[in-house]
Amino acid sequence: MNKISDVVMRKLEKSIYLKPYTMHFTQNGHKKTWDLLGIHDSVCIIIYNITRNVLVLVKQFRPPVYLGTIDPEDRKVDQPIDTKKYPTENGITIEVCAGIVDKNLSLAEIAREEVFEECGYDVPVSSLEFIGSCRSGVGTSASVQTSYYCEVTDDMKSSQGGGTDEELIEVVEMTVAELKKYLIQNGVVNSPPSFMYCMYWFLLNKDKKSHL
Template structure:
C-alpha cells in the first residue's frame, strides 16, 4: 500500500466526483464569495465483530491527507514530490468502512454493499442500525453522511474484502483498548477523519458497556 512513487501535483483535471463552484452572495450588505465543491453523499459503518470482540476498520492511502503533510513551499505544480522527505505512509489513514451514494438503492443497501466490498462480511439488511446523519466538510462540500452500526461474526466473513478493482483497501482490526488508545493520542495528528472519531465515540458511549 505504501509503495507510492512519481507523485506530481497538477491543476484540477476533469472529474466525475468533484464539481467546483464559487458562490457569490451579499451578507449584511457586504459582497462575498466562497469556493465550494459538489460531491456525493456517503455512508459510513461502524462494524463490531462479536466473535473476537474487535472493531473492523479500513486502512487506505488518501492523497488529500498526504498533501496535507507536505509543506506549502514544496507543493509546486508539475514538480515531483520528494517521497523521501515526505514518506507516502503519511497519507495512510484508518477509517470506518464507508462509500459514496451513487446508486439508486436505499442507504442501508449501499451500506450493506460497502461492508461486503471493503471488509468481506455479508450482513443482512436488518443488522444495520441507523445512527444519524451529519454534514461532512462544511467549509467546502457539506455533503450528507449517514452512519450505521452493525455486529458481525466470523461466520459472516465470505471474502477478504479490499474494495473494488480501482481501490486498495486493507482491513484493520482493533480491540476496544486499542481503539481507546488510538483516539486519545497526545501530541500527534490522528490520521482519521472526524466521522471516524464520531463513530468510535458513539460506539464507546452506546455499545461498549452493553457488549
C-alpha cells in the same frame, strides 16, 4: 499494498466526483464569494465482530491527507514530490467502512454493499442500525454522511474484502483497548472526523465497559 511513487501535483483535471463552484452572495449588505465543491453524499458503518470482540476498520492512502503533510513551498505544479522528505505513509488513515452514494439504492442497501466490498462480511440490511446523519466538510462541500452500526461474526465473512483495485483498502481490526489508545496517542489521530464521531458513539452506546 501502499508502495506509492511518482507523486506529482497538477491542476484539476476533468472529474466525475468533484464539481467546483464559486458562490456569489450578499450578506448584511456586503457582497461576498465562497469557493466550494459539489460532491456525493456518503454512508459509513461501524462494524463490530462479536466473535472476537474487535472493531473492523479500514486503512488506506488518502491523497488529500498526504498533501496536507507537504510544505506549501514544495507543492509546485508539475514538479515531483520528494517522497523521502515526505513519506507517503503520512497519508495512510484508519477509518470506518464507508462509501459514496452513487447508486439508485436505499442508504442501508448501499451501506450493506460497502461492508461486503471493503470488509468481506455479508450482512442483511435488517442488521444495520441507523445512527444518524451529519454534514461533513462544511467549509468546502457540506455533503451528508449517514452512519450505521452492525454486528458481525466470523461465519459471516465470505471474502477478504479490500475494496476495488482502484481503492486498495486494507482491513484492520482493533480491540476496544487498542482503539482507546489510538484515540489518545500523542494527541494526533490520522483519521477523519467521521471516524472520531463513530468511535465515540460506539464507546458511549455499545461498549459496556467504557467510562467515557
